[in-house]
Amino acid sequence: MNNYLMGLPDLQPEELAGIKELTGKMTESQQQQFFMLYGGKRKKPQEILLLTCLGFVVVAGIQRFVLGQVGMGILYLLTGGLCLIGTIVDVVNYKKLATDYNLEQMYESARMVGN
Template sequence: IILITCLLGFVGVAGVHRFLLNHIGMGILYLFTAGLCFIGTIVDLLNYKELALEYNSQQISEILVMLNMAR
């Protein structure tokens, strides 16, 4: 999903992937600067796997914390 939303940056909706990753500030910056003149969007396309891994790891950590609190 990160790759698909990152590709939307080339058709005029830059920054959607940053909102999905909870990087709200970067999402707003990308939205108003057309993905930092597409340079930021290209960099994110090259690094989308790292962005997704970071987000997934964060989600796993939050779930584990919630599970430990439930016990």
């Protein structure tokens, strides 16, 4: 499992705990499939921070679209990031946004593997 974890940079503690819990009862092939699925869906916190910062100069709400929050993305787009206040909040909370998204994707990947 440690070899697979090396392919997932910037793991948050919540993610690591969830991965250990979910993969503990998986076979080697299920673990491999899980890490391939999860690695493809996972978003790095730095990517979310970069996309959020683009909201200050380009288009607000891109980070919300990337995180699958289309309604919030449209709201940010139409209101200029809720007059930049929402964008500032997202800059402060970018790690939580990424971690929440990644946890959802982790559990979805585990369901797809069949665990």
